[in-house]
Amino acid sequence: VKIIIRIFDAESLSTSNALFTPCLLQLFGNGTAVLRKSDDDRAPQARFFPPLQEPMLLPGTFKNKVAFITGGGTGLGKGMTFTLSSLGAECVIASRNLDVLKATAEEISSQTGNKVHPVQCNVRDPDSVKATVDQMVNDVGLPDVVINNAAGNFISPSERLSANAWKAITDTVLNGTAYITLDIGKRLIAAQKGAAFLCITTIYADSGSGFVMPSASAKAGVEALCKSLVAEWGRYGLRFNIIQPGPIKTKGAFSRLDPTGKFEKLMIERIPVGRLGTVGEIANLAAYLCSDYASWVSGATIKIDGGEYSFMAGEFNSLSLVTKEQWDVMEAIIRQTKGS
Ligand SMILES: CCCCC/C=C\C=C\C(=O)SCCNC(=O)CCNC(=O)[C@H](O)C(C)(C)COP(=O)(O)OP(=O)(O)OC[C@H]1O[C@@H](n2cnc3c(N)ncnc32)[C@H](O)[C@@H]1OP(=O)(O)O
Numbered sequence: 211v212k213i214i215i216r217i218f219d220a221e222s223l224s225t226s227n228a229l230f231t232p233c234l235l236q237l238f239g240n241g242t243a244v245l246r247k248s249d250d251d252r253a254p255q256a257r258f259f260p261p262l263q264e265p266m267l268l269p270g271t272f273k274n275k276v277a278f279i280t281g282g283g284t285g286l287g288k289g290m291t292f293t294l295s296s297l298g299a300e301c302v303i304a305s306r307n308l309d310v311l312k313a314t315a316e317e318i319s320s321q322t323g324n325k326v327h328p329v330q331c332n333v334r335d336p337d338s339v340k341a342t343v344d345q346m347v348n349d350v351g352l353p354d355v356v357i358n359n360a361a362g363n364f365i366s367p368s369e370r371l372s373a374n375a376w377k378a379i380t381d382t383v384l385n386g387t388a389y390i391t392l393d394i395g396k397r398l399i400a401a402q403k404g405a406a407f408l409c410i411t412t413i414y415a416d417s418g419s420g421f422v423m424p425s426a427s428a429k430a431g432v433e434a435l436c437k438s439l440v441a442e443w444g445r446y447g448l449r450f451n452i453i454q455p456g457p458i459k460t461k462g463a464f465s466r467l468d469p470t471g472k473f474e475k476l477m478i479e480r481i482p483v484g485r486l487g488t489v490g491e492i493a494n495l496a497a498y499l500c501s502d503y504a505s506w507v508s509g510a511t512i513k514i515d516g517g518e519y520s521f522m523a524g525e526f527n528s529l530s531l532v533t534k535e536q537w538d539v540m541e542a543i544i545r546q547t548k549g550s
């Protein structure tokens with residue numbers, strides 16, 4: 211808890227709901243060495259942008275709703291499950307590690323008072339997906355909310371990747387999303403039941419990115435899948451939206467994408483808001499997009515990255531490092547220039 215408290219300054223803690231704070235610290239922390247915060251984990255401007263993590267929607271927003279979240283046992287999936295559950299949803303969380311799912315389900319339901327059902331599922335395997343959805347339908351019925359969040363990723367030069375490495379990532383991210391969406395979508399259509407689908411992708415789904423080429427390819431495919439179904443399945447009462455998060459310090463992501471802990475400082479330097487994102491911030495956006503408050507939102511792709519993508523895209527954005535004296539010199543040179 212000590213480690214996590216250091217993420218928040220007094221300002222952000224004082225704006226948090228006092229009742230929620232202890233369990234938020236517990237739920238949104240991971241308590242592992244890889245998540246240990248360094249002293250320079252924020253830039254000065256971050257004081258203007260406190261991360262408010264408590265659920266922002268009205269209590270009961272998801273009362274009588276069922277939410278299905280892949281990868282709901284850890285990281286962002288766990289945070290979204292907590293938020294939906296605290297807003298009244300009955301959640302079903304699915305991934306490969308049943309022990310982790312059970313522990314998360316117990317932890318969240320004991321805090322929110324709402325049932326969380328753990329179901330083992332390998333999204334790479336369509337038969338496993340079918341068995342999971344069968345179990346959900348049997349236990350709680352068809353979902354009102356479906357969050358495709360499960361993923362696999364690691365950094366590697368592409369020339370070091372085997373065919374199986376490509377397959378491990380693309381099967382999880384793209385095929386897994388397709389199997390889940392097709393299986394649940396067909397059943398919803400047959401039952402004439404509406405639902406909100408959400409896919410968690412990443413900011414580099416737009417640009418591609420070296421060293422995570424399979425993930426970038428698969429996430430771009432997920433976005434094409436979502437956008438295709440916005441048009442095709444809207445008439446069945448199904449909405450599809452996409453969240454592209456920037457860096458959020460989860461064990462799953464940082465242990466595989468920043469294994470030595472050296473990249474974090476570089477990331478913070480290029481995030482205009484001056485800090486990493488938090489699980490609670492993603493969970494609030496996800497809850498909004500999956501709620502009836504967003505019933506006119508379909509086909510939206512929302513970046514939530516503290517401005518990192520815009521910073522990296524702008525040709526001249528590194529000039530923020532230029533000092534006033536250096537600007538004086540450059541301005542004088544520019545003003546002296548005549549003609550072309
Ligand atoms: C700090 C950055 C912030 C910004 C983040 C932006 C985007 C983040 C996107 C994310 O998706 S983060 C989520 C990350 N979470 C996870 O990845 C969780 C699940 N991951 C896993 O289970 C594993 O990491 C893995 C490898 C994806 C799948 O595990 P498993 O099914 O057990 O596969 P294998 O171990 O059998 O490996 C399959 C295949 O891949 C090769 N391989 C594995 N690791 C590497 C490596 N580091 N470099 C090169 N190749 C690797 C492995 O050797 C296998 O290939 P073979 O040919 O040998 O069979």
Ligand SMILES: NC(=O)C1=CN([C@@H]2O[C@H](COP(=O)(O)OP(=O)(O)OC[C@H]3O[C@@H](n4cnc5c(N)ncnc54)[C@H](OP(=O)(O)O)[C@@H]3O)[C@@H](O)[C@H]2O)C=CC1
Nearest residue numbers: 281284285286305306307332333360361457458460462463
């Ligand atoms: N953290 C970040 O900075 C960012 C994360 N994202 C995205 O956010 C999402 C969550 O990532 P994050 O929480 O950080 O990382 P995690 O590693 O904690 O989450 C990934 C989840 O996917 C599950 N999973 C992996 N493979 C499978 C499979 N074959 N079948 C079923 N479930 C599977 C894992 O559970 P299990 O091992 O039990 O199967 C795990 O719960 C991902 O889509 C990721 O791409 C995007 C941008 C930035």
